Amino acid sequence: MSASGSVSTVSRDDHLVLSSEDSSSPVESELELGLGLSLGGGGFIKAQQQASGGGGGGGQYARILTAKDFSSVVSSSSCLSSSSSSLSRGDYVAAGTKRSSDSVAAANGSSQVVGWPPIRAYRMNSMVNQAKSVASEEYNSMMENKRKNSLVEKTTDVCSKNSASAKGRTSPFVKVNMDGIPIGRKIDLNAHGCYESLVQTLEDMFYQPTTRSSVQEPTRSSKLLDGTSDYVLTYEDKEGDWMLVGDVPWGMFLGSVKRLRIMRTSEATGLAPRLQESNGRQRNRPI
Amino acid sequence: MNYFPDEVIEHVFDFVTSQKDRNAVSLVCKSWYKIERLSRQSVFIGNCYAISPERVIGRFPGLKSLTLKGKPHFADFNLLPYDWGGWVYPWVEALAKSRVGLEELRLKRMVVSDDCLELLSRSFVNFKSLVLVSCEGFTTDGLAAIAANCRYLRELDLQEIEVDDNRGQWISCFPDSCTSLVSLNFSCLKGEINLTALERLVARSPNLKSLRLNRAVPLDTLQKLLMRAPQLVDLGIGSFVYDPSSEAYIKLKATLVKCKSIRSLSGFLEVVPCCLSAIHPVCQNLTSLNLSYAPGIHGNELIKLIRFCRKLERLWILDSIGDRGLGVVAFTCKELQELRVFPSGVDNAAVTEEGLVAISAGCPKLHSLLYFCQQMTNAALITVAKNNSNFTRFRLCILDREKPDPVTMQPLDEGFGAIVQSCKRLRRLSLSGLLTDQVFLYIGMYAEQLEMLSIAFAGNSDKGMLYVLNGCKKLRKLEIRDSPFGNTALLTDVGKYETMRSLWMSSCEVTLGGCQTLAKKMPRLNVEIINEDDQMEFSLDDRQKVGKMYLYRTLVGPRKDAPDFVWTL
Numbered sequence: 036m037s038a039s040g041s042v043s044t045v046s047r048d049d050h051l052v053l054s055s056e057d058s059s060s061p062v063e064s065e066l067e068l069g070l071g072l073s074l075g076g077g078g079f080i081k082a083q084q085q086a087s088g089g090g091g092g093g094g095q096y097a098r099i100l101t102a103k104d105f106s107s108v109v110s111s112s113s114c115l116s117s118s119s120s121s122l123s124r125g126d127y128v129a130a131g132t133k134r135s136s137d138s139v140a141a142a143n144g145s146s147q148v149v150g151w152p153p154i155r156a157y158r159m160n161s162m163v164n165q166a167k168s169v170a171s172e173e174y175n176s177m178m179e180n181k182r183k184n185s186l187v188e189k190t191t192d193v194c195s196k197n198s199a200s201a202k203g204r205t206s207p208f209v210k211v212n213m214d215g216i217p218i219g220r221k222i223d224l225n226a227h228g229c230y231e232s233l234v235q236t237l238e239d240m241f242y243q244p245t246t247r248s249s250v251q252e253p254t255r256s257s258k259l260l261d262g263t264s265d266y267v268l269t270y271e272d273k274e275g276d277w278m279l280v281g282d283v284p285w286g287m288f289l290g291s292v293k294r295l296r297i298m299r300t301s302e303a304t305g306l307a308p309r310l311q312e313s314n315g316r317q318r319n320r321p322i
Numbered sequence: 323m324n325y326f327p328d329e330v331i332e333h334v335f336d337f338v339t340s341q342k343d344r345n346a347v348s349l350v351c352k353s354w355y356k357i358e359r360l361s362r363q364s365v366f367i368g369n370c371y372a373i374s375p376e377r378v379i380g381r382f383p384g385l386k387s388l389t390l391k392g393k394p395h396f397a398d399f400n401l402l403p404y405d406w407g408g409w410v411y412p413w414v415e416a417l418a419k420s421r422v423g424l425e426e427l428r429l430k431r432m433v434v435s436d437d438c439l440e441l442l443s444r445s446f447v448n449f450k451s452l453v454l455v456s457c458e459g460f461t462t463d464g465l466a467a468i469a470a471n472c473r474y475l476r477e478l479d480l481q482e483i484e485v486d487d488n489r490g491q492w493i494s495c496f497p498d499s500c501t502s503l504v505s506l507n508f509s510c511l512k513g514e515i516n517l518t519a520l521e522r523l524v525a526r527s528p529n530l531k532s533l534r535l536n537r538a539v540p541l542d543t544l545q546k547l548l549m550r551a552p553q554l555v556d557l558g559i560g561s562f563v564y565d566p567s568s569e570a571y572i573k574l575k576a577t578l579v580k581c582k583s584i585r586s587l588s589g590f591l592e593v594v595p596c597c598l599s600a601i602h603p604v605c606q607n608l609t610s611l612n613l614s615y616a617p618g619i620h621g622n623e624l625i626k627l628i629r630f631c632r633k634l635e636r637l638w639i640l641d642s643i644g645d646r647g648l649g650v651v652a653f654t655c656k657e658l659q660e661l662r663v664f665p666s667g668v669d670n671a672a673v674t675e676e677g678l679v680a681i682s683a684g685c686p687k688l689h690s691l692l693y694f695c696q697q698m699t700n701a702a703l704i705t706v707a708k709n710n711s712n713f714t715r716f717r718l719c720i721l722d723r724e725k726p727d728p729v730t731m732q733p734l735d736e737g738f739g740a741i742v743q744s745c746k747r748l749r750r751l752s753l754s755g756l757l758t759d760q761v762f763l764y765i766g767m768y769a770e771q772l773e774m775l776s777i778a779f780a781g782n783s784d785k786g787m788l789y790v791l792n793g794c795k796k797l798r799k800l801e802i803r804d805s806p807f808g809n810t811a812l813l814t815d816v817g818k819y820e821t822m823r824s825l826w827m828s829s830c831e832v833t834l835g836g837c838q839t840l841a842k843k844m845p846r847l848n849v850e851i852i853n854e855d856d857q858m859e860f861s862l863d864d865r866q867k868v869g870k871m872y873l874y875r876t877l878v879g880p881r882k883d884a885p886d887f888v889w890t891l
Contacts, residue, residue, distance in 0.1 A: 148723070148804075149399075150399035150803070151723060152665060152719055152721050153396075153398070153399045153719060154399070154665065154694075155456065156399070156484075157482040157484060158614075158615075160484065161591075161615060162666070162667050210486075217409075217435040217436075217437040218409055218411070218433070218435060218459075219435070221404050
C-alpha cells in the first residue's frame with residue numbers, strides 16, 4: 036500500500052509546515068491520508084534529525100492533512116502541538132500560550148493526529164452518522180459546521196477501516212473475502228489504476244501460503260479475470276447487487292464498488308454482468 | 323496436607339470465584355492444583371497470544387465460560403493496522419474439537435468471522451451466552467447462525483461493533499422454540515430489523531431482562547415491546563422520535579409508567595428532545611444512564627432529565643452537558659460511582675476543570691472517571707484529590723494535546739501528582755496535557771496499586787519511563803505513544819516485562835537495535851515490530867527508530883498468524 040498523501044517536513048525555526056511534494060488529487064472535501072514509519076508527533080523529530088544527520092531512510096512523517104494545509108500557510112499551532120521528544124519544554128510553554136488563545140480552534144482540529152483524541156472508532160463513526168440523521172434542526176446546523184471542520188477529518192482514517200457509508204465512498208479501502216477462507220482482507224483500491232493491477236495484488240494476497248488460515252489452501256489456478264480459474268472475482272455495488280469484476284470501465288467500477296468477493300465459479304451463476312441490467316437486490320449468501 | 327477428601331476441597335473451591343484467587347489456590351500444592359484445574363469453569367485470558375487454546379483446554383477440561391482479549395488497547399484508536407491479528411477462529415475450532423462444553427464466550431477486540439460464529443453455533447449444545455465488545459469481522463449472517471442454532475441462548479450482547487450488511491432478517495432466525503433469552507443487545511447494528519419478528523421474540527421471552535434496540539426500532543414498536551416485557555431491567559431505546567400530541571406518545575407514557583423495574587437506560591439514538599417527559603417517571607429508579615450516543619439530548623432538556631435521577635450510580639454523557647450540567651449532576655446524583663464524559667464534537671460545548679471539581683465535591687462515592695475536557699488546571703486537580711481519594715480509575719483526556727495549565731502555563735505534573743498521592747487505590751490512570759518527567763516521578767513514588775497506565779505526548783527523557791517501571795510494582799499494562807522514551811528506558815529492567823501483560827510503545831525513541839537486544843534477552847516475550855509501510859524493508863540498521871512496538875509475555879513463543887508487516891524479533 037503506497038502512501039498516497041503528501042509528506043511534510045518541519046522547519047522548527049519558522050514554524051511552518053512545508054509540503055515536500057504536491058498532492059496528486061485536488062482537495063475538495065476529500066482528505067489525503069499518508070502513512071509513514073511513524074505517525075504523530077514523534078515523526079517531527081525524526082524528520083528533523085534525519086534531515087540534519089543526513090542518514091537513514093524511512094524518516095517520513097505523515098499526519099492527516101486537512102483542507103487548511105492546502106489553503107494557506109498553516110498556523111504555528113499545528114506543527115508544534117504534536118511534537119514531542121527532545122525539544123525543551125520551554126518551547127512548548129510558548130506554543131501553549133499561543134495556542135491557548137485559540138484553544139477551541141486547536142481542540143477542534145487545526146492539528147490532526149491519528150488516534151487523537153482517544154475515542155473508539157465506533158463512537159467516532161456514530162458521531163458522524165448521527166449528525167446526518169438527528170431530527171432537531173438546531174442540532175443539525177450546529178453539527179453541520181462541526182462536521183465540515185473537524186469530525187470528517189477526525190474520522191476519515193476510521194472510515195478507511197470500515198465499509199463506505201451508504202452515502203458514498205469515503206475511503207478507498209474495500210474488504211475482500213475469498214470463499215473458503217474465514218479471514219478477509221482489505222485492499223486499497225486507489226493504489227491500483229487498472230484491473231490487472233488489482234487482480235495481481237489479490238492473487239498475491241490470497242494465493243500465498245498463509246499460516247493463519249486453518250482452512251485448506253485453494254490450489255493456485257490461473258488468473259481470476261480470464262475465466263479459467265476455479266474462482267471468479269466479483270464485487271458488490273452500491274445497490275447491493277453482485278457483479279463480475281471487469282465489465283465496466285475502471286473509473287466506473289471504483290465509483291460503485293462496495294466490497295469484493297472471490298467466489299467459487301460454481302456459485303457465480305446468475306450474476307448480472309452489467310450495472311444497467313441489475314434487477315434488484317440479489318445476495319449470494321443466504322441471510 | 324490433605325485432611326479432607328478431594329470432594330470436600332472441591333466444594334470449598336466452589337466459593338472461590340475470582341480468577342486471581344483461584345490462581346493463587348492452584349499454587350499451594352500439586353493436589354490443590356489438580357482439584358482446582360478440574361473444577362474451574364470460568365477462564366479469563368487477557369491476551370489471546372499469551373497461551374494457546376490447546377493448553378487452556380488441556381488444563382481446564384471443565385471449561386464453560388471463556389473470556390478472551392485480542393488486540394492491544396490502542397487498536398481502538400486506529401493505531402494498529404487492520405490485519406494485525408486477534409482472530410478467534412482457532413480458539414473456537416480447538417474448543418469444538420475438544421470435549422469442552424462451552425456455554426459462554428466473551429470477546430474483546432478480536433476478529434470474529436461469520437464462519438467462526440457458524441462453527442460456534444453448531445459445536446456447543448449448551449451454548450448460552452455471547453458477548454462481543456469492540457470486535458469486528460462478521461455480518462448479520464453470523465448472527466443468524468447463532469440465533470438459529472443455539473437452542474438455549476440466553477445472552478446475545480453486541481457492544482460498539484461495526485457489523486456489515488444489516489438486513490434485519492437474522493432476528494427471524496430465532497426458532498419459535500427459543501424462549502430462553504435474558505439479554506439481547508443489538509443497539510450497534512445500523513440497518514433495518516424485522517419488527518414483527520422482534521415483537522414475537524420478545525413476547526415469547528418471559529425471562530428477558532435486558533433489551534437494547536437499534537435506531538431502526540421506532541417508537542410504536544418500542545411501546546409494543548414494553549407492553550410485552552414490563553419486567554425489563556435494562557432498556558436501550560432506539561428511535562425516540564414522534565409527535566408529542568399523538569396517541570403513540572400517550573400510550574408510551576402510560577406503558578413506561580408500568581415498567582417499574584427499569585434500572586438502566588441507554589440509547590436514544592434518534593431523539594426529539596422536547597418529548598422526554600415520558601421518561602421522567604423511569605428516571606427516579608435509574609442506577610445507570612448512558613446518553614453518550616444521544617447528542618440530540620442536551621441543554622435544558624438534559625438537565626431536566628438529570629434532576630429526576632437521584633439514584634444514579636453510573637452516568638455516561640456527552641460534554642454538551644457543560645460545566646453547568648455537571649453542577650446539576652453533582653447536586654442531584656449523590657450515589658454516583660462512575661462518570662464518563664465523552665466529546666460531542668460540538669463547538670463551544672465542552673467541559674472544563676470546573677465541572678470536574680463540582681463533581682468531586684458533590685459525589686463522594688465517585689471512583690471511576692473518564693473525562694474529556696477542554697482544559698484542566700493543577701489547582702483543580704489538587705482540589706479534586708482533596709475532595710475525593712477513592713478513585714480506582716482516573717482517565718483524563720484534555721482534547722488539546724500537551725496543553726499546559728491555562729492559568730499558570732505550567733505543566734500538569736503537580737495536579738496528577740496530587741491525584742496519585744491521594745488515591746491510594748488507583749488501578750488505572752490515563753494522562754494528558756503538558757507533562758514532564760516529574761509526573762512520572764510522582765507516579766512511581768505513589769501509585770502503588772497502579773495496574774494500567776496510558777501515556778501520550780508526555781515526558782522529557784528516559785527517566786520518566788524508568789520512574790514508572792521501577793516504582794509501580796503492580797503494573798500490568800503500559801501503553802505509550804509519542805513520548806521521548808528510548809532504549810535506556812526500555813532495557814534497564816528487562817525482567818519487569820515478564821511481570822506485566824504487555825507494553826506498547828509507538829512513535830517513541832526506541833530503536834530496532836534496542837528491541838532486538840530486548841528480544842534476545844527475554845525469550846519468553848514476543849517483541850513485535852509493526853510496520854505499516856509496505857515499501858519499507860526490515861532493514862538491519864539498528865539505529866532505526868521503531869514506529870510501533872508491542873511486546874507481551876507469552877508461553878507459546880512467536881505467533882504463527884502474524885501478517886507480513888509484523889516482525890517478531
